[in-house]
Amino acid sequence: MSKSCQSCGMPMKKDPQGGGSNADGSKNNEYCSLCYASGAFTQPDFTAEDMQRFCVEKISECGIPRFVARLFTRNIPKLHRWSA
Numbered sequence: 001m002s003k004s005c006q007s008c009g010m011p012m013k014k015d016p017q018g019g020g021s022n023a024d025g026s027k028n029n030e031y032c033s034l035c036y037a038s039g040a041f042t043q044p045d046f047t048a049e050d051m052q053r054f055c056v057e058k059i060s061e062c063g064i065p066r067f068v069a070r071l072f073t074r075n076i077p078k079l080h081r082w083s084a
């Protein structure tokens with residue numbers, strides 16, 4: 001249903017896999033393939049803050065200024081994974 005990953009906030013259409021994968025190999029539409037693979041989070045120990053920091057790093061590696069990257073990631077704590 002959701003249009004962006006409920007862990008990192010990346011738009012699903014930017015995910016080359018089109019979503020994460022469940023333990024049985026089916027698609028998971030809530031989380032992207034970077035966050036969720038084979039039925040488990042790829043970074044199970046992350047907090048919302050860790051995820052924000054991680055994403056700011058990744059985004060700024062693409063040449064985007066950090067303050068813009070922080071804007072992109074400011075809603076991360078409100079996503080399903082963190083608000084439950």
Ligand SMILES: [Zn+2]
Nearest residue numbers: 005008032035
């Ligand atoms: Zn994700």
